[in-house]
Amino acid sequence: MTHLTKGANVPVPTAPLRIAVGRQQAPGVPAVEASAVLLDATGAVRGDADIVFHGQPAHPSGAARHVGTGEGAGQLAEWLELDLPRIEPAVQRILIAGSCDDGVFGQVPGLYAQVTSTDGTILTHYDITDASSETAFVLGEFYRRNGAWKFRAVGQGYDSGLAGLATDFGVVVAEAPPVAAPQPATPAVVTPPMEGPAALLGVSKSGAATGGGPVPPMPMPMPVPVSATAPAPAPAGAIPLLPGPGVPVPGAVPVQQPSPFAVPPAALATPAATPSWGAGLFHFEPLVFSGKGEKTVTVDLPFPQDSAPVILEARVTQYHFLSVQIVGRSTDVFCTDLPDYYGRALLTPPRKGGPLKLKVRQSGTWQLTLLPLTAARPIGPGTIEGSGREVFVHTGTAADLKVRAKDPHSGWFQLNQYQGDTPDDLRRPAEQLVHAWNGRRVKENVRIPDGPLFLAIDKGRHHWELTLDPLPLA
Structure with a gap:
């Protein structure tokens, strides 16, 4: 992994990559919205589609995506994906930007950009340490050089928010008209709404204002709920591999119970994108069960009939061997040693669907986490x-x-x-x-x-x- 300073660059593989715009998680910290801005050889966007963010989560080429928010290990991150081999030849640079609606970046602790491969390997990491009154920020950029791609730590802020950033890259921002004196009521003229990022910015490439008031902020996504759970702390001085969108850090346990479980590196890989048939899978928030010795737990989920498998993650502390069986079945989900006190297995729900019970046998303390298949x-x-x-x-x-x-x-x-x-x-x-x-x-x-x-x-x-x-x- 390469730690970058402002202005430095590093080669990156021409391969699918994931980028986290992350910060420390703390009460009252302003929300940060991440976006990817695709630029041509002139340094300008070619149209609204070249701005990818949560409100427009996919570029028409499919090569740039906003894939959601993840939290854990004291961090909160918005995730972007770039499939560099599929980036159109006309695109020469891709900015990784952030905006801050309800505060300034100087109030955002631990702001950074982190680039990882799809297998979870951290390729490069850039800490932003000089933010102050900015409300929009270009954290870094990917750019072509001699047929390959590099990533540069930029660290350029804008006090004028998204409107100021947009102006620099080819979006013409019109001044908001002054507030006129009250006039007699006249029939309302309804103008069809604009679509895409320019509408959310309150601007268009032609320079026409999209409304009579000040530039509205981009809406922020709701945080991914991680009810009553807290992640295991990262080792002192370590740069955590941030959790991916929609899946809390594996190994989360109830807040009132300090976790005795170490998090192996394999558990920290970013979660998979939903495959093409992913909408047909059974989606739910992760469920955590813990205990000591032999116990039966009820998984109170309404599994659909003929449901696809889900993932059962197991952690133990003192003894490697674990047995987990669906009550009423002769086959086991786990009946084996867990070499690193950790393992993940496919659990196939009963064909009839509905809740199920798990019989757990283990001599020490154990923890089970039920995850959707998209957490593979x-x-x-x-x-x-x-x-x-x-x-x-x-x-x-x-x-x-x-x-x-x-x-x-x-x-x-x-x-x-x-x-x-x-x-x-x-x-x-x-x-x-x-x-x-x-x-x-x-x-x-x-x-x-x-x-x-x-x-x-x-x-x-x-x-x-x-x-x-x-x-x-x-």
Whole structure:
């Protein structure tokens, strides 16, 4: 990871990237709205579509997206995604900007921009330390150089807010007309409303004002609710990998109970984007259950009939072995060692739907977190590693996957692929990619098709390493 100072730059891979505009979480701090502004060779936007923010969350090309808000580890972040290989040739620069409606950036503690790969690796981090009276800010920019991309720490603020920033990049801002003296009532003339970011700014590229009053602020999204939970603290001096949109930091526990659970690096990966059929999945706020020894817990969720699986995340403290079973079933969700006192498994709800009960057996203190399938760990080009059971999502093109795993106890290792057109298709594996019985070491190369698809290490206490190499496009 590279820490940047103002004005410095660093190469970034020409690959899909995620960018967090983050700050420390504290009472009374002004809200910060993140946006991506796509500029041509002249340094100007080509139209309203080149401004991506929560009110217009996707560029027409699909290469730039606002994907929501995440909070945890004492941080609050808005997330943007850039698919650099898909950025149109006419776009030469992409600004990462922020606006502050109800205060100034000097009141925002710990403001920074952080660039990560899709597998959660932090590529670069820039702390803004000199903000004062600004109400809009260009934190950084991506720009093309000799056929590659770089990221520069900009740190340019605007006391004039979004209107001032917009003027610098080709949006003509009209002065608000003076307030006229009261006139006799006349029939109202209804003007069709503008659409897009210019309407929200109160300006248009032609220079016409969109209303008779002052420039209205961009609306802010509501924070993602994380009811009655608080994240485990980050290690002293560490730069936390910020949580992704809509999913609290894995490992959250009730506020009144200090967490005894360490957060492994694998749990901090940013969550996956919802695949094309994601609207058909069962969405809910994460549920946390904790206890000690044997206990039965009720998952009071209205699972739909033939629901797709969900993710059950488990953490234990003293003893590695954990058993979790859906009451009334003979098969287990967990019945294994958790090598790092942590594991994630697919839980397939009963076909009839409705609530379910889980029977937990463990000699020490345990914690279970039920998460929607969209919280699967993203897997993209490059290498990721971890231990034990895990659930991944692949949304890219067909690729070769190198699987390397080792276990001194010569146990099972099984990697399955889940794919289909409906949530019901995901209830069973579409293909068994790797199966090793009594395998001390696993060395296999497999091919996976175009996403979206899920991969799950359904058996194994191995330490594993997965390397994804996308196939060349035809």
